[in-house]
Amino acid sequence: MxxxxxxxxxxxxxxxxxxxxxxxxxxxxxxxxxxxxxxxxxxxxxxxxxxxxxxxxxxxxxxxxxxxxxxxxxxxxxxxxxxxxxxxxxxxxxxxxxxxxxxxxxxxxxxxxxxxxxxxSANKIVTLGNLVIDTAKHIVTCDDVIVALTQREYELLLYLVNNKGRVCTRTEIIEKVWNIHFDYDTGVIDVFMNSIRKKLNINKDNDIVKTIRGVGYIANDI
Missing domain, CATH: 3.40.50.2300 (Response regulator)
Known part of the structure; x- marks a missing residue:
């Protein structure tokens, strides 16, 4: 055990x-x-x-x-x-x-x-366009270059990639990524999304991780 x-x-x-x-x-x-x-x-x-x-x-x-x-x-x-x-x-x-x-x-x-x-126990390789996430090694690469993410940034990006092609609402993300199941200011998500985008060199309208205004986010293969 x-x-x-x-x-x-x-x-x-x-x-x-x-x-x-x-x-x-x-x-x-x-x-x-x-x-x-x-x-x-x-x-x-x-x-x-x-x-x-x-x-x-x-x-x-x-x-x-x-x-x-x-x-x-x-x-x-x-x-x-x-x-x-x-x-x-x-x-x-x-x-x-x-x-x-x-x-x-x-x-x-x-x-x-x-x-x-x-x-x-659910380790695997997941991809999104030129992003590759090795969940066994806990490594994210973009164009074969390692991207240094914090633990929470990694978990947020992985959740979006695991649900690519589907809009993930703010409430859903807070519940699934943060494990918070009560009223909570979802603005904390923006802080981490801004940092992820900066590290991946993408903006909020980039189709790979796109903001759906007033709703949440969606990750797409492009």
């Missing part, structure tokens, strides 16, 4: 998560501060990381950034009370795959964990 590293300084929460996840069959390791969490993340084989934002010795944001410098593929889920748009963007830009607000339902967290493990 998969191994999950929990980096959380609140003993009650880490004990609660450990008990629940072990009952589901996962192997659990716990770190109660950022420095130890980073050490365990880099030295040991883990399949997923649950990461608190506010940690002693090193913040969750710093831990996430350091992990991404060494390991781009491991899923990282933030557990945090922070929930402003700017804080959400900061977490995703640091390399987080997901974001769940405290207090949270254990059942919801468990389902999100399962989703990330399903995504890992």
């Amino acid at each position: 998969a191994k999950i590293l929990i980096i959380e300084d609140e003993i009650g929460i880490s004990n609660f998560l450990t008990q629940g996840l072990e009952e589901e069959g996962y192997t659990i390791e716990v770190a109660n501060d950022g420095l130890l969490g980073l050490e365990l993340a880099l030295q040991q084989k883990n399949d997923l990381i649950l990461l608190d934002w506010m940690l002693p010795k090193m913040s969750g944001i710093e831990v996430c950034q350091k992990i991404r410098e060494k390991n781009y593929q491991i899923p990282i889920l933030f557990l945090t009370a922070k929930d402003t748009i700017q804080e959400t963007i900061e977490g995703f830009q640091a390399g987080a795959n997901d974001y769940i607000k405290k207090p949270f339902s254990f059942d919801e967290l468990l389902e999100r964990i399962k989703v990330h493990f399903r995504n890992i």
